[in-house]
Amino acid sequence: MLNKKNNINSNSTKRLQIIDSATDLFVKFGVKRVTVEEICQSAKVSKMTFYKYYKNKTELAEYIIFSILDNAQKEFDSIWNEISTFEYKIDRFIKLKMSYAKKFSKEFLFDFMNLSPKIHDKILDYSKKSQITFIKLIEQAQSKGIIRNDISIDYITFMLNHFVELRDNKELFSLRNNLEDTTLDIINFFFYGILGKK
Numbered sequence: 001m002l003n004k005k006n007n008i009n010s011n012s013t014k015r016l017q018i019i020d021s022a023t024d025l026f027v028k029f030g031v032k033r034v035t036v037e038e039i040c041q042s043a044k045v046s047k048m049t050f051y052k053y054y055k056n057k058t059e060l061a062e063y064i065i066f067s068i069l070d071n072a073q074k075e076f077d078s079i080w081n082e083i084s085t086f087e088y089k090i091d092r093f094i095k096l097k098m099s100y101a102k103k104f105s106k107e108f109l110f111d112f113m114n115l116s117p118k119i120h121d122k123i124l125d126y127s128k129k130s131q132i133t134f135i136k137l138i139e140q141a142q143s144k145g146i147i148r149n150d151i152s153i154d155y156i157t158f159m160l161n162h163f164v165e166l167r168d169n170k171e172l173f174s175l176r177n178n179l180e181d182t183t184l185d186i187i188n189f190f191f192y193g194i195l196g197k198k
Helices: 002-029 036-041 047-053 057-081 087-102 108-115 116-145 153-168 179-192
Strands: none
Touching: 002 036, 002 047, 002 057, 002 108, 036 047, 036 057, 047 057, 057 087, 087 116, 087 179, 108 116, 116 153, 153 179
8 A cells, every 4th residue: 555655656756847847948948949858858757757647748738838827817817806906906917927928938938829729729718818807907997087088998909919919929029138028018018108107
């Protein structure tokens, strides 16, 4: 019984080593540039052990990316559900976005968006849910006179979708040295335009 439990713990540890090592490598270099051999070497496991848990690198990447999206969704939901001011929520939203931007390389972001249909569908679902919540927040802010009432919700939604699409624009990313600066540019331009914060 004890040996069986030890084997379970050992298997769980090896799986976590694979996930942690792959996450570090993917985030730094992107998914496509990283090989199964490099993951195994970093995780200190054999290729046989790797394939015991995952059919291929894409399946592992999907698991990691789904975990990132689920965690991000929970964090953003906690911001929107807080009892606080619109300005405070937006400030926290921007800071959280920036913290994610710091973690990821451009290579990882591009692979993140285009790796597989499953991931693409998951991102679309995540974006739709986030947009619904965000629009509700905008409506509340408009009703309280916090943001302008002369801009329609439909227009804000259209522009929000456009800014979301900019995530895939390689030309835009080439204008800045890193993902963090690009993300900050997009967010600041959406919320504050070219005139700056009041």
